[in-house]
Amino acid sequence: xxxxxxxxxxxxxxxxxxxxxxxxxxxxxxxxxxxxxxxxxxxxxxxxxxxxxxxxxxxxxxxxxxxxxxxxxxxxxxxxxxxxxxxxxxxxxxxxxxxxxxxxxxxxxxxxxxxxxxxxxxxxxxxxxxxxxxxxxxxxxxxxxxxxxxxxxxxxxxxxxxxxxxxxxxxxxxxxxxxxxxxxxxxxxxxxxxxxxxxxxxxxxxxxxxxxxxxxxxxxxxxxxxxxxxxxxxxxxxxxxxxxxxxxxxxxxxxxxxxxxxxxxxxxxxxxxxxxxxxxxxxxxxxxxxxxxxxxxxx
Ligand SMILES: NC(=O)c1ccc[n+]([C@@H]2O[C@H](COP(=O)([O-])OP(=O)(O)OC[C@H]3O[C@@H](n4cnc5c(N)ncnc54)[C@H](OP(=O)(O)O)[C@@H]3O)[C@@H](O)[C@H]2O)c1
Numbered sequence: 001x002x003x004x005x006x007x008x009x010x011x012x013x014x015x016x017x018x019x020x021x022x023x024x025x026x027x028x029x030x031x032x033x034x035x036x037x038x039x040x041x042x043x044x045x046x047x048x049x050x051x052x053x054x055x056x057x058x059x060x061x062x063x064x065x066x067x068x069x070x071x072x073x074x075x076x077x078x079x080x081x082x083x084x085x086x087x088x089x090x091x092x093x094x095x096x097x098x099x100x101x102x103x104x105x106x107x108x109x110x111x112x113x114x115x116x117x118x119x120x121x122x123x124x125x126x127x128x129x130x131x132x133x134x135x136x137x138x139x140x141x142x143x144x145x146x147x148x149x150x151x152x153x154x155x156x157x158x159x160x161x162x163x164x165x166x167x168x169x170x171x172x173x174x175x176x177x178x179x180x181x182x183x184x185x186x187x188x189x190x191x192x193x194x195x196x197x198x199x200x201x202x203x204x205x206x207x208x209x210x211x212x213x214x215x216x217x218x219x220x221x222x223x224x225x226x227x228x229x230x231x232x233x234x235x236x237x238x239x240x241x242x243x244x245x246x247x248x249x250x251x252x253x254x255x256x257x258x259x260x261x262x263x264x265x266x267x268x269x270x271x272x273x274x275x276x277x278x279x280x281x282x283x284x285x286x287x288x289x290x291x292x293x294x295x296x297x298x299x
Contacts, residue, residue, distance in 0.1 A: 002299065003096035004279045005059040009049030012280035015062075023092045025074035029100045032068030032086065036117035036273070037094035039295040040064060044287040061093025062279070063297070067107055067116035071098070085109065087116040087258060088251050095279050097299045105254030111262035118149065118268040118294040123257045124250040126154035126207075129229045130161065132244060133205040137162030142195060142203045142218065145210025146182055147173035149268055149294045150231065154207055155180045156266055166198050168210065170290075176269070192217050208233055215239050269293030 001022045006014040025031040043062040045051045067087040070080055080086065088104025107116045135141055141158050145151050146167025158165050159181040167182035168191065174184035185194040191214065195203065204227060206218040211232025216239065218228055225240045236243035260266040271293030274282045282295045 001097035002276060003061045003093065004063075004276060004297075005061050005093075006047060007058045007060075009047065012044075012047075012284050014047065015280045015283070017277045017279070018059075020059075020061075020096075022098050023100050025072040025077075025100060027075040028077060029074040029091070029102050030070045030077055030080060030086070030104065031072035031074075032066060032090070032099050032101055033071045034066045034068040034090075034094060034097060034099050034299045036067050036113040037063045037090075037096075037099075037297045037299065038065040038117045038121060039274075039279075039282045039286050039297060040121055041286055041289075043095075044283045047283065056093075061096050062283075063094025063096070063099075064089055065117060065120040066090050066094040066099055066101070067113050068099070080104075080106075085116075087254060088120055095276060095297055095299070097276075103249040103251040105251045105258060108255075108258055108262040111258055114270050114273055114294070114296050115261055115268055116258060117296055118270065119153075119257060119261060120250070120254060122150045122153040122268060122294075123254065123266075124247065125150050125231055125244075126157055127250075127253075127257075128247045129207050129231060129244055130154060130157055132229050132242065133207060133227050135161055135163050135205055135207075139163040139204040140199050140202070141165050142199075142206045142221070143167045143182070144187070144206070144208040144212065144214050144218070145169070145232070146177055146184070148209055151207070151209035152176075152180060153266065153268065154209065155182045158207075164199070166195060166203065168214075180267075187212065187214070192221060195221060207231075215241055271295055273298050 085107040086104040090099035147169035165182040168187040177184040206228040208230035
């Protein structure tokens with residue numbers, strides 16, 4: 001099968017489109033014929049050698065989420081059959097024609113493939129963070145980097161929980177944030193004053209999805225670290241802030257969010273789909289931090 005691989009850390013140029021052996025579903029696994037693979041900023045961080053804890057052995061095939069059609073079912077797997085359409089996390093890289101998965105959920109037939117592949121990481125992450133923060137009715141949540149794929153799902157889920165969301169983004173994304181139900185504020189110098197103006201009664205919790213150095217300011221605004229979670233700032237520990245990384249298996253809950261997305265009640269902006277051979281271009285754009293939505297590969 002065709003897959004993207006690399007055998008050394010480096011820039012996008014280390015990515016190669018290769019012919020490799022197909023994986024086969026072992027016990028507890030299914031194999032997908034990948035239709036769409038999500039490109040995440042994490043993929044570039046791993047490729048750059050910045051995430052040794054989660055780097056598989058070389059050769060690495062990047063990618064952690066995909067949507068596809070089950071074409072092999074391993075021993076002991078129940079409730080799914082060859083031909084089923086699913087979305088979830090891949091345990092072999094997702095930038096490939098086939099990938100193995102153990103944590104996945106059903107894809108509604110009326111959910112598009114790109115949107116399906118865009119959901120697993122964004123949904124699991126934002127549900128995990130909002131649960132950790134205990135965001136609910138009446139809370140005012142400050143969300144850094146709110147126009148990003150992961151955070152924008154967080155905006156929608158927080159609004160559904162009855163929270164007021166103040167989202168930081170560049171001005172070009174303010175209308176988008178308004179359309180999701182958030183109050184937009186521009187990031188950069190003077191941010192704390194703009195947040196105070198937008199939330200005169202103060203904020204109750206902070207979800208940092210930008211990792212852009214706003215944790216100290218957030219601690220000042222909140223008056224403590226109890227209700228701050230970052231998914232992107234590794235200075236968290238030294239500041240006494242919780243860094244939240246990938247959590248427990250989520251596939252059994254993914255179907256309910258996929259249904260919401262199919263019904264138009266949960267949206268992800270899709271920026272662009274690329275053929276597999278353009279993985280380097282897709283990662284470059286992803287690493288820019290301003291892709292303007294989800295990037296996908298179509299093997
Ligand atoms: N720990 C975890 O479990 C986990 C899970 C998923 C993602 N992540 C991390 O979370 C981050 C976001 O991921 P993603 O896939 O959502 O990325 P994304 O879709 O590329 O979004 C990045 C967003 O960051 C915004 N941004 C850039 N500079 C900013 C700044 N100085 N202040 C505020 N916002 C800024 C951009 O907004 P503008 O275009 O408006 O500038 C853009 O919308 C990445 O670092 C990723 O690795 C972590």
